[in-house]
Amino acid sequence: MHSRFLTGSTISDQSGRQSGRIISIGECMVELAPRADGTYTMGFAGDTLNTAWYLRRALPAAWSVDYMTCIGTDAVSDRMLAFLGDAGIGTTHIARLPDRTVGLYLIELAHAERSFLYWRGQSAARLLARDPARLAQALTGADVAYLSGITLAILEDDRPTLLTSLTELRARGGMVVFDPNLRSRLWPNATIMCDAIMQAATQADIALPSHEDEAAAFGDASPEATARRYQQAGVPLVVVKNGPGSIITLANGTLAHHDVAPVQTVVDTTAAGDSFNAGFLAAHLTGNPLTQSVAAGAAIAARVISSHGALIAQH
Numbered sequence: 024m025h026s027r028f029l030t031g032s033t034i035s036d037q038s039g040r041q042s043g044r045i046i047s048i049g050e051c052m053v054e055l056a057p058r059a060d061g062t063y064t065m066g067f068a069g070d071t072l073n074t075a076w077y078l079r080r081a082l083p084a085a086w087s088v089d090y091m092t093c094i095g096t097d098a099v100s101d102r103m104l105a106f107l108g109d110a111g112i113g114t115t116h117i118a119r120l121p122d123r124t125v126g127l128y129l130i131e132l133a134h135a136e137r138s139f140l141y142w143r144g145q146s147a148a149r150l151l152a153r154d155p156a157r158l159a160q161a162l163t164g165a166d167v168a169y170l171s172g173i174t175l176a177i178l179e180d181d182r183p184t185l186l187t188s189l190t191e192l193r194a195r196g197g198m199v200v201f202d203p204n205l206r207s208r209l210w211p212n213a214t215i216m217c218d219a220i221m222q223a224a225t226q227a228d229i230a231l232p233s234h235e236d237e238a239a240a241f242g243d244a245s246p247e248a249t250a251r252r253y254q255q256a257g258v259p260l261v262v263v264k265n266g267p268g269s270i271i272t273l274a275n276g277t278l279a280h281h282d283v284a285p286v287q288t289v290v291d292t293t294a295a296g297d298s299f300n301a302g303f304l305a306a307h308l309t310g311n312p313l314t315q316s317v318a319a320g321a322a323i324a325a326r327v328i329s330s331h332g333a334l335i336a337q338h
Contacts, residue, residue: 040308042085043166046116047075048185049174050148051092051103053127056293063129067106068334070171070204070297076334077301077323079111083309089113091161093147095124100147116161118154123147130293141208143177152181158188167308168192169300171202175219176209182219189226201227201258202300205236217241224256229307231300233264234271246271247278262303262317264296270321272313281314283321299324 049071055063072090079088090112094100096119103125107114126143143149152158162168168189175182189199203220210216217240224230230253234246243249246263250273253261263271270281303320311319327335 040166040310041083043308044087044089044164045075045078045082045167045169045304045308046089046091046161046165047071047078047169048091048151048161049171050126050143050146050151050177051090051094051107052143052146053099053103053125055127055129057130057132066334067103068293070173070202071169072107073297073334074169074202074301074304075112076110077298077327078305081301081305081319081323086308087113089116089161089165091116091151091158093118093120093123093149093151095119095147096121097124100125116157118147118151118157120147120150123150146177149177149179150181152178152185152188155184155188158184159191162188162192162197165192165197167198167200167304169200169202169304170223171204172216172220172223173204173206173209175223176206176216186223186226193226193228198228199226200229200231200300200304202231202296203237204233204296205240207240213240221256224253224258227253227258229260229262229304230258231262231264231296231303233266233296234268235266237263247273250278264299270317272317274313279313281317281321283318284325286325293327295324295327298327 049069051067051069051072054066054068056066058064075088075090090107094103094117104114104117123145124147126146129140131138178185193199201223207213207216232249232253234249237243237249246265250261250263250271254273259275261273267285270283272279272281299320302323303316306316306319
């Protein structure tokens, strides 16, 4: 088995590769996004899907990007599957369940800051880790697995199954990338949420937290404190997003601050973090230094928050 960890700006043996396979694990939902005229546009989005969508556009064609979830067998699920396929995202590991459908969320904006209303009680994605054999098959041959705190939140009793599969992936030399993406309303209470997030962090090679959310949940006094908490949990590379502030990287004990250019007009912050993750990972996985990888992520996020909705055609 080759070593996963290296020194300097390259953290993983996956970095600098010309090709590979990424599988993003989570929930794709129907998105109702507000328009300037007060109506709503229907689309498909979700944190791990947003990142997969932007990864597909940022990575070389030799890389494959797959999505793993569960959907229904109804017409809207058909449309979602077609949307993913048209975007160049692999759908082989999307299971179809006849007694479930997909979740829906509506975005509300107040001065470019978004809030969400969700309808996801019977979402098929809640069962994505129910079948250990199917999960193991999806991860076989993957170089990178990407998941979020939302992925963990919706699974309920199946979280241990997913974490076991990630442990096995890492034992085969694969990499796990984790965005905690803390959403307290999805969890029974803050203690369960924080415990589950930090348990998942022990399986991560890269963590991509957002300081504002982490400060609210864990009481971190600074982005540096957030970075150190995840590194103390065993994460070799931590990248802390901080809104318009400097982005922090902590790579095997080396802390760095990365200033980002201000965005002149912020229209909608939906998918800001998801798109940053994609830009950063695409650059990092293909061998760029951390400074360039952070800049790549910030550039995509800047374009995304200058437009409405999670997924924008040009980035």
